[in-house]
Amino acid sequence: MPVNRVLRADAARNRSSLLAAAAEEFAARGIDASVADIARRAGVGKGTVFRHFPTKDDLLAAVVLDRVDELAGLARRLFRADDPGAALFELLAAAAGKQQQLDLSFLREAGDINERLRAARERLFAAIVAMVERAQAAGAVRADVTGLDVILLMCAPAHVAGFVPTASPETWRRYLAIIIDGLRPEGAHPLPEPSP
Amino acid sequence: MPVNRVLRADAARNRSSLLAAAAEEFAARGIDASVADIARRAGVGKGTVFRHFPTKDDLLAAVVLDRVDELAGLARRLFRADDPGAALFELLAAAAGKQQQLDLSFLREAGDINERLRAARERLFAAIVAMVERAQAAGAVRADVTGLDVILLMCAPAHVAGFVPTASPETWRRYLAIIIDGLRPEGAHPLPEPSP
Amino acid sequence: MPVNRVLRADAARNRSSLLAAAAEEFAARGIDASVADIARRAGVGKGTVFRHFPTKDDLLAAVVLDRVDELAGLARRLFRADDPGAALFELLAAAAGKQQQLDLSFLREAGDINERLRAARERLFAAIVAMVERAQAAGAVRADVTGLDVILLMCAPAHVAGFVPTASPETWRRYLAIIIDGLRPEGAHPLPEPSP
Amino acid sequence: MPVNRVLRADAARNRSSLLAAAAEEFAARGIDASVADIARRAGVGKGTVFRHFPTKDDLLAAVVLDRVDELAGLARRLFRADDPGAALFELLAAAAGKQQQLDLSFLREAGDINERLRAARERLFAAIVAMVERAQAAGAVRADVTGLDVILLMCAPAHVAGFVPTASPETWRRYLAIIIDGLRPEGAHPLPEPSP
DNA sequence: GATGAATGAGTATTCATTCAT
DNA sequence: GATGAATGAATACTCATTCAT
Numbered sequence: 001m002p003v004n005r006v007l008r009a010d011a012a013r014n015r016s017s018l019l020a021a022a023a024e025e026f027a028a029r030g031i032d033a034s035v036a037d038i039a040r041r042a043g044v045g046k047g048t049v050f051r052h053f054p055t056k057d058d059l060l061a062a063v064v065l066d067r068v069d070e071l072a073g074l075a076r077r078l079f080r081a082d083d084p085g086a087a088l089f090e091l092l093a094a095a096a097g098k099q100q101q102l103d104l105s106f107l108r109e110a111g112d113i114n115e116r117l118r119a120a121r122e123r124l125f126a127a128i129v130a131m132v133e134r135a136q137a138a139g140a141v142r143a144d145v146t147g148l149d150v151i152l153l154m155c156a157p158a159h160v161a162g163f164v165p166t167a168s169p170e171t172w173r174r175y176l177a178i179i180i181d182g183l184r185p186e187g188a189h190p191l192p193e194p195s196p
Numbered sequence: 197m198p199v200n201r202v203l204r205a206d207a208a209r210n211r212s213s214l215l216a217a218a219a220e221e222f223a224a225r226g227i228d229a230s231v232a233d234i235a236r237r238a239g240v241g242k243g244t245v246f247r248h249f250p251t252k253d254d255l256l257a258a259v260v261l262d263r264v265d266e267l268a269g270l271a272r273r274l275f276r277a278d279d280p281g282a283a284l285f286e287l288l289a290a291a292a293g294k295q296q297q298l299d300l301s302f303l304r305e306a307g308d309i310n311e312r313l314r315a316a317r318e319r320l321f322a323a324i325v326a327m328v329e330r331a332q333a334a335g336a337v338r339a340d341v342t343g344l345d346v347i348l349l350m351c352a353p354a355h356v357a358g359f360v361p362t363a364s365p366e367t368w369r370r371y372l373a374i375i376i377d378g379l380r381p382e383g384a385h386p387l388p389e390p391s392p
Numbered sequence: 393m394p395v396n397r398v399l400r401a402d403a404a405r406n407r408s409s410l411l412a413a414a415a416e417e418f419a420a421r422g423i424d425a426s427v428a429d430i431a432r433r434a435g436v437g438k439g440t441v442f443r444h445f446p447t448k449d450d451l452l453a454a455v456v457l458d459r460v461d462e463l464a465g466l467a468r469r470l471f472r473a474d475d476p477g478a479a480l481f482e483l484l485a486a487a488a489g490k491q492q493q494l495d496l497s498f499l500r501e502a503g504d505i506n507e508r509l510r511a512a513r514e515r516l517f518a519a520i521v522a523m524v525e526r527a528q529a530a531g532a533v534r535a536d537v538t539g540l541d542v543i544l545l546m547c548a549p550a551h552v553a554g555f556v557p558t559a560s561p562e563t564w565r566r567y568l569a570i571i572i573d574g575l576r577p578e579g580a581h582p583l584p585e586p587s588p
Numbered sequence: 589m590p591v592n593r594v595l596r597a598d599a600a601r602n603r604s605s606l607l608a609a610a611a612e613e614f615a616a617r618g619i620d621a622s623v624a625d626i627a628r629r630a631g632v633g634k635g636t637v638f639r640h641f642p643t644k645d646d647l648l649a650a651v652v653l654d655r656v657d658e659l660a661g662l663a664r665r666l667f668r669a670d671d672p673g674a675a676l677f678e679l680l681a682a683a684a685g686k687q688q689q690l691d692l693s694f695l696r697e698a699g700d701i702n703e704r705l706r707a708a709r710e711r712l713f714a715a716i717v718a719m720v721e722r723a724q725a726a727g728a729v730r731a732d733v734t735g736l737d738v739i740l741l742m743c744a745p746a747h748v749a750g751f752v753p754t755a756s757p758e759t760w761r762r763y764l765a766i767i768i769d770g771l772r773p774e775g776a777h778p779l780p781e782p783s784p
Numbered sequence: 785g786a787t788g789a790a791t792g793a794g795t796a797t798t799c800a801t802t803c804a805t
Numbered sequence: 806g807a808t809g810a811a812t813g814a815a816t817a818c819t820c821a822t823t824c825a826t
Contacts, residue, residue, distance in 0.1 A: 032228070145374065148360075149370070149371070149374070152356040152357070152359055152360070152371065153352075153356055153371060153374065155355070155356055155359065156349075156352035156355060156356050156371075156375075159351070159352060159355050159356075160348040160349055160351055160352050160355075161348070161392075163348055163351065164344075164348070164392040166392070167392030168389060168390075168392070170388075170389050171389055171392050173388045173389050174345070174387050174388060174389040174390075174391065175345070175348065175349060175352075177385065177387050177388055178341065178345070178349065178375070178378040178379065178387065179352075179374070179375060179378050180378070180385075181377070181378040181383060181384055181385055182374040182375050182376070182377040182378025182379075183374060183378075184383055186382060186383030187377060187380055187382030187383040188377055189373065189376075189377055191370050191373050191374065192366075192369045192370060192373055193364060193366050193367055193369045193370040194364075194370075195370065196357075196360040196362070196363030196364070196367050
């Protein structure tokens, strides 16, 4: 049993090295980052990657799961905040900042994903929906947008800031601010198309 | 000449099949779409792709060039419109609609691109910058955004609408409307971070 | 019929352009020269190459045939020369010079070759064998070599001179001279291995 | 360490199978031998070739390096021999024998070759030059040839013997003997063209 | 007859995944 | 458990050959 314990500690250490290395590589090279590079960056053999994550996709899912879990935790904490609008916008900023490191667009692929990831995503989405409703009730967000609208739009700042790799790594904040201004009730024009 | 013409007709048909097929494949599978798949979708042999476009990158560039040229033409026409704000927003809608078919994010790779594509992109960007300034002068767009901000943000609606493939193909219009509301002077909050 | 005549003149002109262009390309790029390049150099379409020579190999064979025919003609002329040794060495020089432009090593592939080429090669070889025997009778060539030995060795000068592309195009003459000295009776040492 | 050793044993076995297979394929099909064929002959997967040799050129270089190293080692040993002429001729025989298995003509491509191969080649060439000079001083080789001449000529026997694939695999000895007779001082005629 | 567009088999190379050690 | 060697499917691209015009 102690032997087992030690091995587990090793395995756990490897697992987190791998997650960290994968996050960095996916951020830097996109979804095409190679398993070999991730293994090298984590300082383990290629085979170890596959012992922990049966598939490259599973590794990616695990990385995303980390981010989603962090966001869901933050959402839980922010839900009780005094200013519902500020709380929502803070969550959106956190989400956009995460994406700066990893395009969460992966979220969309709902089909053959990890079950745990799907669950975490649902938790996060439910939290965001609730926060949006609270912010709308407080008059901080226009009434004609849905939680899903906000979820989708929160992916935009990192995406468009990524077009200018030479810019400051905080550039996404500028575009989030513009989008948030679009989400406010003041000066809102009627929206075409229903929310999906 | 007629003989030549006829041959050209065949080749031209193949060329446009290829451009169409490539646009669809790139839209569906991203930049990693395979030349073989494009050829198959176009109903031609693999070799034919390379006869028309010496490189996969050239094919991609040609597809994007098509879109960019159309947009640049529209921009030229809209620049003289009576309502500068409406004109700009119409151009953004056209741009977002094009992207529904092809992520123009390819635009960012300024490095080793086709010379013609670079030129067309510059033309388009210059036109957008001019339209933004005109719209700002007319009070239709907030004063603290730049042409580049608008160029970047115009890529967002197609991107986020793409996350919900089951939604109406016009869903991007909803998100463009929200972003445009964020670009208006009414209710604008000061922006963090300088424009890149 | 006159029309036919004219067309034939055209065809003949194309055929010789092609042979010339092919000789140059094969000499410059080796056996991997591309049919497209040959056609371009000859100023004709690719299809025309295949009208005249059903196969790239047939084109190569035709080029070689030209050279072999020239050599066979020279051999016929030289056979009656006064000095059998000088005559043989002159023929070898002519052969080595031809190879400078086209590696005749192609001669070896006896299998699936053009029938005409095989016949021409046999004529040439027979002539060389006869000249060698005459030169041996005259004491100009050592008695223990065969015609085939001489045929094989005559391919060496161009081959080895080709290793130094920067050298004078006449460098092969130096190595032919050394080989010829090795073929002379003076200072000949007994040969190991029978002639193949 | 033993574990590592065992793995190495496997890899080493594959590496030598590959070198052997490559030598045979390159000898049989020339430089255009395909990596797939080499892999098949070696009984390994295509990927294994590239694990051992990052490039087809690297594989070719490794094959040639093997031969060149063996020759350079022999040259070092022979340099101290009593009979300088016999020593040189023995080295030439070894070189010609090696080529029977692989046309060293690859040696000529001085451009983008492996650094190790270039170094080994220089060592070998320097050794041959020294042996030639020693043999000339001893009167075993004519004074008007250079080390480079000998280097080039030593490639001829294998080349010409290769024209008769049905002959004894030792046939090259016959042609080397003739060329060596041409290199002796006895009966030497003045050479045209300078040494390259 | 001539042309060059179309074709597809073939090439070197990459990379996720498996497995012997 | 960990390692990295082996694998082979996949990819962009070339080129001899065919064929519609």
